[in-house]
């Protein structure tokens with residue numbers, strides 16, 4: 609049971625928080641690396657990570673990491689010693705109420721941003737092609 613719980617604790621997830629503070633209290637340990645794989649909205653929570661979103665961080669006793677709750681993350685298994693962390697999941701009821709009316713997540717979701725850029729790239733390509741065709745249209 610303990611094994612199952614710790615497996616769940618460390619698996620890849622987003623937090624039910626706006627921001628999370630993860631403080632490494634120690635003690636002596638190896639392993640337990642935190643890994644981050646991009647910020648995602650509900651719709652894109654299972655989408656692939658882009659290379660620039662791949663961040664691994666070896667936590668240091670006495671230091672804290674502050675990250676968005678929607679930043680997908682996990683912690684690798686502790687391979688030796690004892691790893692003790694203090695987690696604060698900070699929620700904002702005002703933000704959650706406003707989020708219900710928000711349709712555009714593209715500003716903070718990495719996948720929404722990627723899709724938006726791709727749409728823009730295709731639109732620019734189509735416009736260039738159209739201009740090219742017009743310029744090179746045989747005159748009759």
Ligand SMILES: O=C(O)CCC(=O)C(=O)O
Nearest residue numbers: 617623630682683693695
């Ligand atoms: O073990 C850790 O440092 C991360 C734990 C975590 O992300 C969580 O409990 O939400």
Ligand SMILES: [Fe+2]
Nearest residue numbers: 621622623681
């Ligand atoms: Fe977490």
